[in-house]
Amino acid sequence: MSLKHNSTAIMIAAGWLACTHAWATxxxxxxxxxxxxxxxxxxxxxxxxxxxxxxxxxxxxxxxxxxxxxxxxxxxxxxxxxxxxxGGAATGERQSVSLTADARGHFAAAGSLNGYPVTFMVDTGATAIAISAAEASRIGLDYKAGQAIGVGTAAGVVPAWRVKFNTVKVGSITLNQVDGMVVESGLNVPLLGMSFLNRMEMRREGETMTLIQRY
CATH class of the missing domain: 2.30.30.830 (SH3 type barrels.)
Incomplete structure (x- = not known):
């Protein structure tokens, strides 16, 4: 695994909920x-x-x-x-948020973690939300109580911890109990990874990305 200066693909071995339906939705x-x-x-x-x-x-x-x-x-x-x-009929009102790409093609998303304001960068290559240890300390997260692991970066292997965020909010979308990771160093911006994005319908039109909550 590697952590790059900006968009970072953090691959986390995480178990996901198995589908219980006969056909995909x-x-x-x-x-x-x-x-x-x-x-x-x-x-x-x-x-x-x-x-x-x-x-x-x-x-x-x-x-x-x-x-x-x-x-x-x-x-x-x-x-x-x-x-x-x-697929299938949508049930209930679904929340959505629209994001605009910056000059480098990255999508920034204003939101919060456990009630503390955070600006994420959308990263479909990260399988979970990832933040730095400094960011975790800022929001008062006791991340060292989580499972300790090692993550390979350009500077070598650095300590990291698996965590679960009580609430993650982006725009009007709020999810509870979302898997994440805290990396001790080498991560300059919080990444909005697939543990959040998996629960969205993602629509891309030119410079605009729309996230629509699925469940």
């Missing part, structure tokens, strides 16, 4: 390759599909480094990296 793309795609289905653990393979009612029809095409319930959908779609 949501699909998110978290990795793209020639003839393969890494997806999360109904918030489950990321799974690699090859072209022609079907899992939980989702068939990968085509894939390359730019996009992937799926067939679900007889309908074809094409997604790029970080995008998702939800």
């Amino acid at each position: 949501s699909v998110s793309v978290v990795g793209l390759f020639k003839d393969k795609a890494i997806v999360t289905i109904d918030g489950s653990k990321p799974r690699t599909l090859s072209v022609g393979q079907t899992y939980q009612g989702v068939k990968l029809v085509a894939a390359d480094s730019g996009s992937a095409s799926f067939e679900v319930d007889g309908k074809r959908r094409t997604l790029t990296m970080g995008q998702s779609f939800a």
Whole structure:
């Protein structure tokens, strides 16, 4: 694993809720390759599909480094990296927030962790919300009570801790009990990773990204 100066892909070995439905209600793309795609289905653990393979009612029809095409319930959908779609009828009012890319193409999101204001950077390569130890101390998080692990960075292996945030808020969207990680050093900006984004429908139109709460 590595932590880069800005957008950081932090890969966390985390268990995700298994889907209990016979057919998928949501699909998110978290990795793209020639003839393969890494997806999360109904918030489950990321799974690699090859072209022609079907899992939980989702068939990968085509894939390359730019996009992937799926067939679900007889309908074809094409997604790029970080995008998702939800099938079936939506129930209840869903909260949403729209973000605008900066000059470098990054999406910043104003929000809060456990009630403390935080500005995140959206990172679909991070499988959980990640913050620095300094940020954790600022918001009063007893992160060293979490599971201690080591994370590889450009400067070598540094200590890190698995944590769970009581509340995570971005715009009008609030989630409870969200998995995260605190990294001792090498992380300059809080990352809004897939432990939050897995529960969103992500729509990208030009310089605008819209996050819509799914559950």
